[in-house]
Amino acid sequence: MSMIVDLQESEGWLAASQWPSWLTSDWLSENDARLVCRLTHPDDLTALRAIAPLPERLLAYPDYSVLQQHLERGDRDKLHRVFLQCLGAEQYVTIAPGSSPPTSPIRLESRLQQGKLESCKPQLAFVSPLPPAASGVAGYCAEILPYLAENYDITLVVANPEDLDHSLASMYETIDHKQMMRDGGRFDRVMYHFGNSWFHYEYFLLLQAHPGVVVLHDAYLGHCIISNHAQFGTTELLQKVYASHGWAAMPDCDGPVKQTINLYPACASVFNGSYGVVVHNRHAKEILYQSLEPEMLTTLGEVPLARQLKRLPDRSAARQELGIPEEITLYSTFGMINPNKCLVELMDSWVSSGLANNPSVKLYFVGGGNRDWEMENRISNWISRLPDPQQVTLTGYVSSEEYDLYLGASDVALQLRRNSRGESSAALLDCMGAGLPTIINAHGSMSEVPDETVLKLNDDFTASDLAEALTSFATDTESRREVGRTARAYVKAHHSPATAASAYRDHMEASYIQSPDVLIDQLQADIIGSKLRELPADKIFACSDAIEDLMRCAGVRRTALAGSQLFVDISSLVQHDHQRGVQRVVRNILRELLLNRYLGYRVEPIFFDSATGYFLYARAFTNRFLHTAPLHLSDDTVEAMPGDIYLGLDLCYRVAQQADSRQWLQFWRGRGVRICHVVYDLLPVSLAEGFTSDEITVYTNWLTAITAISDRVACPSRTVAHEYRQWLQSENSGAPAIPVITEFQLGADMEARSGGGALNATEQALLEKLQHQPYLLMAGGITPRKGHEQVVEAFNELQRQGCRLSLVIAGSIDENHQHYADRIQQLGDGSSSIYWVGCVSDAMLKVLYQRAAGTLLASSGEGFSLSLLEAAYHGSALLVRNLPVFREICGEYAWYFDATDSTGLATEIKTWFGAYRDGVLPDSSWIQSVDWQRSAAQLANSVIPARALSGRSRLL
Amino acid sequence: MVTAPPLAETSVQSESVSALQAELEKAQWDNVQLRRELLRWKLLARQHEDQLREIQSNPSWRILSVVRILPELKHRWKLLLLVAALGLVTLPFWPVLTLLILFPAGRDLVWRTLWKIRPLRDLMGFIRQKIVRHTEVFTPSVYDRPVNVVSPAEGGMTGERAHWLLLQQLCPQRRAMLQDYGLTTTPLVRDDESPDLLSLSRAEMSVLRVSTNGQATAICGSAGSP
Known part of the structure; x- marks a missing residue:
């Protein structure tokens, strides 16, 4: 962007009767401009985005009260100017409601000037x-x-x-x-x-x-x-x-x-x-x-690694000094002794090449330093087993003068590497600079050395490749000289210290001039440094924190964490795991997102901490959740950057509704963080009779709140997405831009990565009891919506009719529905064919699904049904109420019933049981299901934008 | 002469080019990811090869075959083994320990000694973690920076004191690392409860920069500065 249009305070624009007619999307595009505005109130953002042209070009930042309180006007202006400079624009204009088009924008001095020094020798x-x-x-x-x-x-x-x-x-x-x-x-x-x-x-x-x-x-x-x-x-x-x-x-x-x-x-x-x-x-x-x-x-x-061409003693003098005869062909390997120098391969090749039996060659291991005793012992043992142990010498650590003597005395150098850590080998450049023909393997940075300057083996060379190279250099003196000459010329041309020092200087000066961090650090030192004698330490910290956040709004990477972040809000789960369907979804998707390396985002679970009034990184929780070694990291306040994503995965009504937490979502959205929420169902709206008026109010307020602040809403089924669209139409909420609605499937493989565990004694006893009788399984929390009452009455009826089908009810009882659960239990008390197993382990549930004649879902409404997906995943036949969401998931692979009373349902079950005995039930294993890994990937795909990757793949 | 294509055609072309571009970028990104994963697996494989080589070449490892599985064991088993071994080794000292535990000063001494042994601290942390998990009470691991700090403007506070108070805003690990640099004559407070706790907040770095900046040290003064 070349121009910034500074709207100043949001309040004035919202109070004004109309938006300037000239400030249109065309004007913004023509002038390559973006709007910048300070949010007087966090919720101004929604209204501002409604009236501003091209909302994606609107950057809104918080009105930091701590800076207003503790900084003088002059400092705040200075701060604002740096903020604008960091946005990278060339000019800016400040406008007020009703103002006419700007004629003379103010030029922003380029931040390219800030780090330049006046003194000639810094x-x-x-x-x-x-x-x-x-x-x-x-x-x-x-x-x-x-x-x-x-x-x-x-x-x-x-x-x-x-x-x-x-x-x-x-x-x-x-x-x-x-x-x-x-x-x-x-x-x-x-x-x-x-x-x-x-x-x-x-x-x-x-x-x-x-x-x-x-x-x-x-x-x-x-x-x-x-x-x-x-x-x-x-x-x-x-x-x-x-x-x-x-x-x-x-x-x-x-x-x-x-x-x-x-x-x-x-x-x-x-x-x-x-x-x-x-x-x-x-x-x-x-x-x-x-x-x-x-x-x-x-x-x-x-910058190329610098290497000075050394003035080495000539070959004869060096050999005389070292006591090495003239006629010997001397092979040397330079550098510290460790396994990464492929010395084992060298020893093997030395023997297999036949050089070990050649009295006119010698091998020197020149170097020591950080001693690897094991490797040195290994070499010593190898030397002692050679036909002539005097042929090979391990010099240990040598002084730089001795090092030069060995360089001067050698005929062939061997510099082999593996397990590179990205280093450049100075020893290799020493050998090449000394004009030595050098045998290397194309590993790490050594692969970048021109082929004609060395004898280059493959990265994963074999012992015979090396043996061949050793023997070829032993005999071909002319070729050795030619390679050595080329090598020396190459080092002289490309690795001279003068060239490297000049490149260091250029890079350093460019970094100091171009990096916005220099500007911000100078500003912090200037503004905050001058307050050290005035403000208490905690206020200094708060001011510094606010300045950092402001600069993050401008897109400057002021965070200790690498990479763009995908914030997964688990505000409810960190406090308490209610062990219900939603928590099951949150746990599984969170785990899969955390372990997924391919998102291009670092996944960071966060939660709203009402005690501090900030969103915090849930590091302590995640550490425990993933069972990883303790990290001892503080749950710091979240540092959001433009381009990050917030995903409201957990169902926590208060976060989007209450002002103290919602303000952060608005602030983040204002700087370009994509806000996404998951809507699991719309039951309080679509099935209002099953909920109290308070529940409906809380839910509707939440839905309205997330609609106003979200860029995307993800739904776990087409039906829920459809219901949400209908709700948006019926509400005609007046939201300026409704969120993009996406869908994803839920996983069916239970807590896939937790292993499931083993059955306990009670569970085994129950399974033994159920072993010889067919049963229908009802899994899931006990709430009126799930139709337990109708099912229990139907089974009482079936028992009276002498039907030999049992009913197993597995699921937790919500404390809000305890009375209802008691009533249902009383209803079924007289029946010997109804088993209440309560909340069971995953392992037990899995066995129950696998052994059941079928799974019964009598819900009058569902947003998603984990038990349906899990039952199908484990091959259990399905007897389900005829609901659109079940039709969407099961298609023709379930048995549907429409009965609304217990007698009707008893008849349907009897018919179904007949089909079961005849083996003609629809096969639920054809239902398309996904595992949690796929489910999380689908959700991630629906919230992560297609990214500009040109920079990413520049090198690769 | 080549005439410019109609506008509609240009826009179709530009759309198809950008679609192609997007596909190309996606393919490049996939390529990067695959290379990353390949690198990771290669490194893991090499790691295991090295481990095997190390085991095979080291006689003491060969003799103590049970030790071979140590790196593969879960932390809890390693800790259990450690506790068992420690229990056996310290058997003769137990009467002395019992005697020490009888007195408050002795208990304090034992506790402080135990706290200094890292594996034991890890073990204690592990047990605490287990207990916390079972009680399901979530406590955020937040570093509570001192608040309502006295203002240097009030009551003639020295520059040294103001500097010390500013550095107290830093997390325990950073303070522990700064301890040896003598930034203040009064040592920074050591956090014995969680000496490793690190805050990655960017503001910490900025406060450190401000506090060690020439201007700041000139105002506040610092120990040992000329």
Whole structure:
């Protein structure tokens, strides 16, 4: 959008008699404009959307009372201006009701200017491990520092400045992490180098306090996070996996910690806390695009890994120094010893290639560092079994001078990898830069190296492939030289530190200039920072929270959670599970949505907390619900972004009706959150005689409320959808735009993932009793609507007639209908063919369905009928009342009855029983049913919009 | 000369192009999802292969075959095993423990010691969770930030105190992590009930940024700042 039309307060527009005639949808389209308005009252949104042209171009945001109370006019104006800037428009106009078309819109200074610095050499805090720390990142950073120093006035931030290499300490100002935490605000720029080891652990917190640009050396950060195991155990890792990958990832984290670390990058906090992120190769980008949602990755850039071409000692000198004879062909593999270097495969190939018996070749494992004792022992054992154990040497950790000697002395390098974490191999570039012919496999970022510069094997190479490569290089000296020359030229051209440092600078400057986060952080520091001596701490927090929410309205990702969110409202279920049909639906659909990885949304159960007056994330509940390891996460207030979805899955009347909760739905809708509700049935409207007047009033008010605020309404059957449409017509509710009505099917496989459990002794005894007699099953809650009275009387009649069919009634008794249930029980007291089994387990219900002659549904009205679907799913024949909803579900595969009195029903049952004995009943197994997984997917499809995916698939 | 198609035709074309575009995007998204899932399964398979290799190559694992199944066991069984093992190991100390439990100070000491042992804390949490589940009383796990805090403008509050009060707004885990940075001379309050509790609220990050910003520390002062 290039223009913002600021309507200011909603109140004035609703009080005004008419909308400006010039402000039409055509005008908005021609000027590429959108409307922005502050909601004086939350419910103004509905009325405003009714009168505004193109309601989808209306952005309405709350009138934050805390900001009105505690900020001066000047600060509020500043805030409003940043808000408009974050919307990304070039110009804006402020209009009032009755005003004429704007002639001179005000230009908004582009936010591209905000981060520019006047000084030619900005102060840069360079946060990274540095030599002598035993980390690859440390050595790398020492190499690029001089080149970065050409553009920045650098201060080094390290854990222990006193241990820092003297040459670095003498060249740069150095501070420790504590000082950085206290004093980091003074820097113009901050650059963090994140790797997957304990050296980088403290950067997470430093980054939260002092954001900057992150150079991500590994896409996976699990090992780094778990390095603080002593303080927080696995909790912190799980928390970061949840924030990065959502609830769907949590069941995978129930296994060994290693599994969690290997499966999930857990690096969202790096993206959320920083102004920009840089990786060193395309493979790392691919990993991130495959693991995180693209909304997170807008600041991601790629800079080639820098590698200085070394001045190495010549071959003869190096060999003399190392004591290696001239005539030997020396194979070396460089880097730390660990299983990811495919050393087992190398050892196998060394033997199978015959090189183990060749006295003119030698193999050196150059490197150590983080010692993998098991792997080293394995290599040592292998060496001792070789025909000539002197042929292979394990050097252990070597100094950089020795490292260079080995590079200079080698003839062939072997750099094999597996299990890449998105890193770029500095050792590979060292080998190539030294002009060594290098054998690699096309794994991870190494697949991006041009084919002509190395001898590249397949990613999943075999031992014979490697053996062949080893022998070919052993004999073909000319080919070795040619590959080595090309490799050196390639490294010189593409990986020079000067080129990389310049790319780092470009990315950093672009991030600081373009990121709206810089602007918002500056604003927070400016406005809130100036209030620190005036306002109490809780008010400061509240103001900061309100500013964050306002910026989220403008579409700036100010949330710790990765990805767009699908909020599933379970306000009723978190308080109490009534164990009725609706709760059964909510539980099953919620579980399936939470475990579904393919929605493109992270599913977040939420509930309205009347104590705080906010919607909260139901994290504690969900943790328990999914039986996952404790996350120790706070049930924070919900942070909604444009493009998120709210799904009112639970039947909780108060949320949409009462002002304190409804206001949030209006606020969210105002910023572009799609509001959806599920209407399970319209029985209080369509079958009013079964409900009290209070129940009808509550229900009708709820239906009116959700109609006014919803974009979509999902119904569990065509019949309910039809009834809802009829209700909308009859009410003529005056709602400006009625919601889109969609349908989905309910699942029939009970609590599919709960396993069902075993039968208890009472249940088994009952089954034994029922073993030799045919029975009809009535399942479901006992309410007048379900027709139990008519059925019991009919069975009394049948018993008098000598019919040998029994009736089993399973279902809970609603406390509101206790008297009715007592009456029904009294009615059936004299009958020996009626069994009351109350509320039974899923396992029992399943057996009852399977063994029943049939299932009887005598309801006078249903929105959906879980017992009908479940009975059909388990192959029970159906005897059901002739209702449209049953006709819709069962078609011709059920036996319908119309009888309205007990005598008529007794006759119908008798006829049905005859057909049962003759084996001519309709086969209910033909009824099309779905499981809960499919049901949840249908519901999700009906509420999730088709998304613009061009950005998502850019890389893949 | 090529003439422009009639408007109606253009709109039909544009509709079919956008439909095609939508289909293409859907296919691309499916592709991304499939690749994600493939990657996940590949990683899982590799994980299990590594585990198997580890078990096969490690003699101690081979001898103690029962230990092989440990990673596969449910948490509850692991905890039960742990409790049983602890029970057996600590058998000689039970008389001393009994004696300690008789006195309030002793009970306090035992409780504080037990609380420091993570598996036991997990066990206690697990049991509490079970009890809560059965009673079906839902308690949101909300971090209650201090409210009605004294205003720094009242009564000559020091900058250090105001800064301390601001940091108290942060959740227990963040406070515990900040403890070592010496932002205030008075240590931040440790939350012994739930030291791991983390709030992911974005406002926390902003408050931390404001509180550690140069301007804020200049106003409030901070321990150890020059």
